[in-house]
Amino acid sequence: MSAAVDQTPRQGLLFKRKRPTTGDALIATLMLAVVVASAFPLVWMVLSSFKTAAESMQVPPVWVPRSPSFEAYEKVAGVLNVGRSIWNSMVIATVTTAGILLTSLMAGYAFAKYRFRGRNLLFSILIATMFLPPIVTLIPLYRIVGSLGLNASLAGVIVPNLANAFGIFLMHQFIAGVPDDLIDAARMDGASEMRILFGIVAPNVAPAIAALALFAFVYHWNSYLWPLTVLQGAGDQYPIVISLSRLLSYNRGAMNTNLVMAGATLAVLPPLVLFVFLQRFFVDSIVGSGVKG
């Protein structure tokens, strides 16, 4: 960001600070309203997870639990195999992310730094798949994965997602900015292409790699449609987001809201914690995918 961009608004800020105007008050009110509207469902989720069953069903609703209890969490742990589900989610998200990083770095490097016949065509075809909603390929994919013997297994969830166009595109965008001289100098020194990629190119695009890693992890932690389709009936393989839906059907008779909220809180925590600490990388990757394209 250039100095010129920052200067004018900063002057405005200093000036306004001395004498807050009604406009400022309006903006502040609007900001507060948006923050409240945005945070409310999550705050309500966490508060409700500490209610007792009776309290969570009360009419009119109780907002803050009067005697906060872990009753709901204990019950959820009994109904779902929470530890196993979270482990499954971890395996799915981690292994998929590692695969995406590897394949995206390699392909992104090839597209950014090699000249070869059909490069533009191949790149266009791969990038076009970025705009393909997964439902379009779901039916044959289910069958393909089945005939590979991977249905009802974590491998079936993971393997089809080990490469994607978004990753290749993002890596290409950033690797294109790495100076060719740097790569050529390494080649003169006799470094292999793999060594150049992981020793020189990758460290130069580390923030983009972090961004892609976080995005892939959260996306695959949260993903529902494909695991639901592949893991039909394989309860011990369910990731936490699928186990949650079992909670709802268990719950349908009694409708204990506090159970659902405790389960949801457990599923939300890992991606949310990652985000709060590493949000800069998420923002970078969105900006990198949108603006530079």
Next chain:
Amino acid sequence: MTRSYSGSVWAMLTPAVALIGVFILLPMALTLWLSLQHWSTQTGFQTARFVGLDNFFEIFGPTSVGRDFKGAFINTAIYTVLSIALILPLSVGLGLLVQQRHVAGGNVLRTVLFSTYMVPMIAVALVWSKLYSPTEGPFNQMLGWIGIGPQPWLSSPDTALVSIVFLNVWQQVGYFTVLAIAGLTQIPQSLYEAARIDGANAFQQFYAITLPLLRRMLLFSAVIAIINAVQVFEPVALITQGGPVGSTNVLTYHIRRVGIERAQGGLGSAMAVMLMLSLIVVIFALFALARRKDDE
């Protein structure tokens, strides 16, 4: 300097190309082929029997298969249009709110907005189904405070689809706000300074500078929002199961039910092809519209 490294090229490209080929491009081609076949998803591809355009006649025909598909198609279209009509203006407005320098706290606002995008859709659906609850849900209680009677939300065919749109907008708007901010930061401040010297007020600056220069970003956002909207699945699968009376039966849910649960692979594929074609038409129309505006 970039040279040809023919051996390395394939070493670098094979993993990604093979995976995307087998798990995206091949299924894509199979979807097209299966849409012309009678085929049960439970059996191998070799059992498919060519039936020409029969599947398409059926999904557009007068039978219950046709009625359900057309209903799902229309629901998805309404859902998509409503989502975009809410998300795009909101993302620009919220982007401006984050970017303004009069009151501090823009970054906090962005963090809170974007954090909702990290919440798994399944958890969003569960939490909102309770927020919407007609009796013990806080939404109706809050409406009561300002003198509005309780709404049926998810339990009435008139309001269920819109209720799911709200839930979706809440979850996604932070992502599009970041996109809008990316567009806003690219607008040179000197344009605003020049406009101020010419005596343009804030609204004139917005319409003459901000909006026209955000057009490319808005086009990109619209395309992403469309692709996201047709994927809506969790709230429908979990809370409404397409109801009440089919009002939330959207394409992703319907195609999965027909193609996987009922194993009617040919019919499901024909529906997927129609979704694909509609997306291509809409996205090309958007780009054509944007290009015409660019020429003006």
